[in-house]
Amino acid sequence: xxxxxxxxxxxxxxxxxxxxxxxxxxxxxxxxxxxxxxxxxxxxxxxxxxxxxxxxxxxxxxxxxxxxxxxxxxxxxxxxxxxxxxxxxxxxxxxxxxxxxxxxxxxxxxxx
Amino acid sequence: xxxxxxxxxxxxxxxxxxxxxxxxxxxxxxxxxxxxxxxxxxxxxxxxxxxxxxxxxxxxxxxxxxxxxxxxxxxxxxxxxxxxxxxxxxxxxxxxxxxxxxxxxxxxxxxx
Numbered sequence: 001x002x003x004x005x006x007x008x009x010x011x012x013x014x015x016x017x018x019x020x021x022x023x024x025x026x027x028x029x030x031x032x033x034x035x036x037x038x039x040x041x042x043x044x045x046x047x048x049x050x051x052x053x054x055x056x057x058x059x060x061x062x063x064x065x066x067x068x069x070x071x072x073x074x075x076x077x078x079x080x081x082x083x084x085x086x087x088x089x090x091x092x093x094x095x096x097x098x099x100x101x102x103x104x105x106x107x108x109x110x111x112x
Numbered sequence: 113x114x115x116x117x118x119x120x121x122x123x124x125x126x127x128x129x130x131x132x133x134x135x136x137x138x139x140x141x142x143x144x145x146x147x148x149x150x151x152x153x154x155x156x157x158x159x160x161x162x163x164x165x166x167x168x169x170x171x172x173x174x175x176x177x178x179x180x181x182x183x184x185x186x187x188x189x190x191x192x193x194x195x196x197x198x199x200x201x202x203x204x205x206x207x208x209x210x211x212x213x214x215x216x217x218x219x220x221x222x223x224x
Binding site: 004031033035040041042043044045048050056058059090092099100101102103104105106 | 155158201213
């Protein structure tokens with residue numbers, strides 16, 4: 001099992017450009033999450049999907065959209081990137097009714 | 113709004129020392145609390161999970177305690193080793209079980 005995978009690992013964008021961060025899990029988990037991590041601030045929840053076909057806003061959803069493509073995949077889209085979105089983005093997943101979230105390795109995004 | 117604080121932000125100790133990392137949270141209505149380890153450039157690995165009804169959990173040299181009424185948790189690391197060097201994050205899960213709120217982390221360095 002690969003667990004939770006994220007692509008790309010690194011990305012540099014110019015202000016106003018768009019991109020999609022991809023996340024996939026092979027553990028048959030129901031719930032998936034997107035977080036961002038900024039220095040000294042821990043991780044903050046952007047969006048989550050409790051099950052296939054549902055998505056909900058987290059703490060910092062502005063400037064982002066998500067798609068739960070199927071049970072395995074949950075993508076995060078930046079329509080018009082801003083320097084404030086420079087961060088490390090983590091995807092996570094967990095089984096329905098479970099407590100532990102399993103995290104991917106992260107995508108380091110820089111917006112110039 | 114739940115807020116999670118970790119003190120100290122950074123800690124450097126000689127190998128072999130026992131040490132305590134602190135985590136406090138403002139809203140005691142939590143479902144459970146987790147401690148994670150994060151190595152540089154990597155994702156998060158779950159270390160210990162304490163249910164809200166529990167007082168502590170142990171795994172090897174790690175012991176985590178929870179005092180829900182006072183909004184505090186501690187992570188005790190016995191006989192620290194250089195391989196323990198990492199950032200340690202605590203996170204609380206809300207009663208709906210769908211949202212993790214993270215602290216800013218404690219960056220630990222264990223010197224040989």
